[in-house]
Amino acid sequence: MNMAAEDQKRAAAGAAVAEVADGMVVGLGTGSTAAFAIEALGRRVRDGLAITAVATSERTAAAAAAAGIRVIDMGEVAALDLAIDGVDEIDPWCHAIKGAGGAMLREKVIAAAARRMVAIADASKPVEQLGARPVPLEVLPLARAFVARAIAELGGAAVLRTDAAGAPIATDGGNPILDASFGPIEDAAALAAALSAVPGILGHGLFVSEIDAVYVAGTSGVECRTR
Numbered sequence: 001m002n003m004a005a006e007d008q009k010r011a012a013a014g015a016a017v018a019e020v021a022d023g024m025v026v027g028l029g030t031g032s033t034a035a036f037a038i039e040a041l042g043r044r045v046r047d048g049l050a051i052t053a054v055a056t057s058e059r060t061a062a063a064a065a066a067a068g069i070r071v072i073d074m075g076e077v078a079a080l081d082l083a084i085d086g087v088d089e090i091d092p093w094c095h096a097i098k099g100a101g102g103a104m105l106r107e108k109v110i111a112a113a114a115r116r117m118v119a120i121a122d123a124s125k126p127v128e129q130l131g132a133r134p135v136p137l138e139v140l141p142l143a144r145a146f147v148a149r150a151i152a153e154l155g156g157a158a159v160l161r162t163d164a165a166g167a168p169i170a171t172d173g174g175n176p177i178l179d180a181s182f183g184p185i186e187d188a189a190a191l192a193a194a195l196s197a198v199p200g201i202l203g204h205g206l207f208v209s210e211i212d213a214v215y216v217a218g219t220s221g222v223e224c225r226t227r
């Protein structure tokens, strides 16, 4: 079997959704792979599965509601059973870069609140070492220049994320995003701790402890890798 990237995303998402059981509170990720999980979960809900969900973005909340999934306010939820989300890069230890879709802060909160978090990935996402892609940062608007300087002091380079017209892209929280490139990341945990310590960085897309397992779909099927 030779699966195209779309089919791989659908297959990985389906494997993760098979973990969902009656009564669970489920965290729903953001992005094209997570969208397949929402579709698959919606089908199971229409078949009688009773769950509630929290969403990592406004677009995910809208997609989940459209799929018939009951979405509740994450502000009311201290812990959840399972989070399912995509990744931009994931290494063999389940360290990951997330946030190409700009949802990394809400994704981090939901991942941290989840008793189990599973990532879902097509074959383009696993890497031996993180860092080919930038680490997205959600920043307090007034801290933008300061955070860019702090990133330079950490050996990186931060670029403001803008749309095609050059206007800053805001997160669902209304904050700007800096994409911070570091090159190959030798010690993801140390970098994550350093980023977390910079005042003005509200959240970053380096996930070093949240992900328990990843379903990776390749040309010959889906494999579950744990850390």
Ligand code: 5RP
Binding pocket: 029, 030, 031, 032, 033, 034, 085, 086, 087, 088, 097, 098, 099, 100, 101, 102, 103, 104, 107
């Ligand atoms: C959004 C994310 C996404 O999960 C990540 O960018 C992967 O997206 P896709 O499944 O579309 O490749 O972190 O903030």
